[in-house]
């Protein structure tokens with residue numbers, strides 16, 4: 001049978017339905033992508049773009065003449081017209097560089113707004129690739145980008161909006177070995193990541209290099225925003241949360257769900273905070289936590305502690321330093337791996353997933369006892385926890401819940417399929 | 420009795436019957452003031468509906484929970500010893516990681 005695959009059929013119908021103008025627009029977008037692929041360095045090469053990063057305090061002001069071109073004046077006129085923004089702020093913005101870690105529900109809107117506003121240099125880091133289930137909230141990614149690198153796809157979207165800025169994509173991800181160098185090359189960093197180890201790593205790298213960190217997070221209908229490592233008094237993430245929460249207390253969007261506009265609201269506010277910091281306009285959200293409740297459409301602003309003198313990262317005698325950071329084990333600190341199994345020979349692994357999933361893949365020697373909780377959607381690992389509680393009630397007190405489950409196992413054992 | 424408004428967010432409301440706001444009367448005998456440490460225990464024993472280990476660890480909140488008294492970090496008012504009076508608002512927030 002000569003039949004197109006289900007994935008190709010809608011794509012072909014889609015192309016056939018386009019007008020000439022739409023096709024031309026599509027060709028232009030593909031050309032932008034091609035240009036990006038040809039000119040940008042893909043992947044991490046030590047010291048590739050080098051040079052001194054533009055810090056906000058390096059930027060000289062007070063010139064009667066400005067450096068903006070006529071095109072820039074026209075393009076950015078609506079923000080140049082603002083008395084509190086103007087030419088000076090735009091010049092600072094065009095000399096600034098912003099690192100966006102995560103090209104998901106927060107990173108997409110924040111990078112798009114930063115590109116549109118004319119930030120001079122944008123770097124987008126993400127090791128993941130675009131999935132269909134991302135498209136409802138990660139608005140830089142198109143259907144055509146499914147399967148492609150998120151970093152690259154988000155960079156292409158930014159380039160399509162503003163070709164006059166420099167946009168770099170880093171599909172290799174944000175890791176302890178490259179964190180400090182990446183952070184040090186930028187004026188401000190946006191935490192748009194989706195996991196606890198990356199949040200601590202980002203905060204530590206920003207604390208060490210004294211780089212402001214605009215931190216956003218969202219899940220379900222709830223979202224949070226604050227600025228860490230700002231000024232002499234601003235706390236870091238570790239000042240507020242010196243001890244990492246246990247993994248089962250941390251819901252992720254893939255476990256608990258999220259409504260697209262909720263991270264959208266926070267991503268846009270992250271762009272606003274980054275613009276304010278690099279242009280020195282307004283008051284950044286330091287020592288303040290903004291809480292957004294999408295269900296009630298309400299914002300709540302609360303005051304949080306200043307820098308903790310005993311903080312391991314930003315205190316007076318830090319133990320996390322430029323030298324120690326690359327070797328710091330963030331997954332062990334946050335307990336985000338399935339490593340509990342290591343070092344136990346006499347372990348009976350009970351797999352509580354439905355039998356269909358057990359048949360797809362399971363750990364050698366594990367037994368399958370499918371277990372269904374009444375509302376398994378609320379918290380990750382909920383089914384496992386209920387099963388463990390029942391075992392405890394029945395007198396099997398040594399039963400424990402393996403944090404992260406098989407997803408965490410698959411992260412360590414690459415031969416195990418993740419699904 | 421001390422009249423308080425409690426607010427749970429960041430997923431913590433799931434441990435409290437999926438309810439974010441509570442107006443409560445917490446039993447307390449003068450002359451000493453009610454302290455947040457005592458409120459934690461009362462909240463766990465009277466409002467919490469499941470998995471106390473996701474709310475408390477030892478005598479305080481578990482790591483990852485921020486407590487605010489009248490919208491100010493409890494670190495600035497004495498953490499467990501922060502004093503509470505009629506009409507105070509106490510907010511419990513779980514730090515979020517999603518993006």
Ligand SMILES: [Zn+2]
Pocket residue numbers: 207235236237238239240307308311312313314315
């Ligand atoms: Zn700190």
